[in-house]
Amino acid sequence: MRNGMLNFALVLSFLASGAMPARAAGSEDDFKAAYAAADAANKEAGKLRNQWTTTANTLAAAKKAADAGDFDKATASAKEAEALAKASIFQATSEKTRWKEMEIR
């Protein structure tokens, strides 16, 4: 389980660093793009029957911040949600083979 956790941490940090555009402040367009990407990833996780509750919560927080006009916060939350969704996809795909390691034989 330790290895799995480290993997996710690596994936998360990798995704977080790679996904940021070089812009100072977030605009509504930035938010919309980030939210769409996060939502799409979460839907893909849904197809794999492996969505995380924290992904949904973070998406909701992003939307709430956007509704209040705080697009910096909203974009950041949306990007975090995308990272979470992608990690849940990674989990589902890697577990397809790794589950056997846990099996009692």
Added chain:
Amino acid sequence: MKLRSAITLASAALVIAALTLAGALPSGAADKVDPVADAKAFRKFFTDKFPKVKLEDFVNGPYSMNEDLYRQWQEKEQFPPYEFSLEMGKEMFSKPFKNGKTYADCFPNGGIGVRQNYPVFDDKEGKVITLELALNRCREANGEAPYSYVRDEMAALTAYMAFTSRGKPMDIKIPDDPRALAAYENGKEYFYTRRGQLNFSCATCHVQSPGERIRAEVLAPALGIVNAMPIYRSEWSGMGTTSRRFTTCNSQIRGVPLSPQDDEYRNVEYYLSYVSNGLPISGPGARP
């Protein structure tokens, strides 16, 4: 000719891809599904880990893992908290539907002393049918609205049916049908697959850590874990079904739960029940 072979190849590829995605084919090339060997290994794992626990006592979950809990539970069993639900279940079970029929008409032996046979593989449908599913289908077939899978009425009905089977050994059958084997294997895969942000599988708690604590709770071993269902949980201040436990376990590890009676849940119940064959039905149960 070229077009036809191209289409055949494409369809074959699609079928293989679909089967692989659905998990119907085991991932290992040389692995053959052997439930008998699985069950033997499963039982041995737990009896080796807890040599002082009698085989039939594994169905008592955390109480067989901790002496103090066991003593408190024995006392409580004199006046068990599931008594009210059990009584309600008995009444509900014998009350006819609006069309005059009863639950007894839907089940073998009138539904009495049959709980240990569920989940059962239905060859017409090609899927596993759990007791909860069978009860709701009985309702719908007789013009009644289905009950929620996680709440009181379903818990009361399954409590009564479990009670009529108390002491009987779990007796799940896997017929010689590739679809039944696939359901069993799918259930096994679900059990060991890690999920949720906390990256836990069912096995993480119930195979790797039985007898140890998660926060304040003592973890139950996976062997015999479904035999006590449905349960009155002090944490819930009420009864809960197998469906309730599966969905809440999922959300506790931060995984969005599937819908009760989704294929994965039916299959994992099939797997868990099969590997606990021979252990007595102890339901309805009480848990912390």
Added chain:
Amino acid sequence: MASTIRVRATSSGETTEVQALIQHPMDSGFVKDAKGEIIPAHFIQQLTFEYDGKNVFTADWGGGVSKDPYVKFAFKGGKKGDELKISWVDNKGATDTTTAKIQ
């Protein structure tokens, strides 16, 4: 309608042990329902066990006691075949009472 009180009393010569399970929601008045509205307080305020015209056990409860409470206690005296009377009153003024023979 069936009583909300299940009771068993066993005499062992000098003392009688009593166990009781009472069906009651015991809502504290602090819990919200699925819609976000407070579930009103609804709990047993007093529970009494009477033997030979005297109260052998009285419980003064509040919202802190859990749903379907279980009580166990022992008192000096009590003979096999004698009756024990159990009653409760809740904050809505509802009551229930039952009697049980000491075994």
